[in-house]
Amino acid sequence: YNPATRQGEFFIYSDEKDDASGLHIHRKEGRWQYTYDYGSAMYILQERRYQVQDGLLQLILNGDTNNPLNVVDAIENFQVRALMQDGSIKTSFTPADSWTSLQALEVTLTGRTTVRGQEIRRTFSTRLFPRNILSN
Incomplete structure (x- = not known):
């Protein structure tokens, strides 16, 4: 560059x-x-892309879709939202969008399993600070 x-x-x-x-x-x-x-x-x-496939949260490194790494199973839902500095929220982020306008990434993960005949469902959500913003 x-x-x-x-x-x-x-x-x-x-x-x-x-x-x-x-x-x-x-x-x-x-x-x-x-x-x-x-x-x-x-x-x-290094590109890190996450996806849910057949209940498995998978990590795909550098576009290698033939060899996904299984991270955790029993995943029902996985969502990522881009929280922008102007207060707007994006559910998709394209190369045309300015990453320097990000405030945080919100990741929500829902898992479901059955233990001793009882269904357990938990949803976890966190906000992550994209540290690359500091290099702008």
């Missing part, structure tokens, strides 16, 4: 090489869209 031109791109990181000619970062495939000067910034991001 070049902060002066505000140009950057996402890529799949492959590896790096440090040899006599310098340090080189390699992408998995494709060509760079832009030329980056010495001193350009690089941000390494």
Whole structure:
């Protein structure tokens, strides 16, 4: 990412090489869209996406939908809402939305199970502060 031109791109990181000619970062495939000067910034991001599938709360790392990680079972409902600084609430958040306008993320999780013949249902809700706002 070049902060002066505000140009950057996402890529799949492959590896790096440090040899006599310098340090080189390699992408998995494709060509760079832009030329980056010495001193350009690089941000390494890890995508974490959660979903409920067949009662399992699953974590999908970096888009790897073929290998979801099971976090907890007996989940009935999972909701996330974006609480904005202007007081509005969003139930969907697109790349066009400004993450710097977030105040908090509200996560609500409902689980249900049966113990000794009695159904138990619990709903937990929390608000999380998106720390990346501080880097703006």
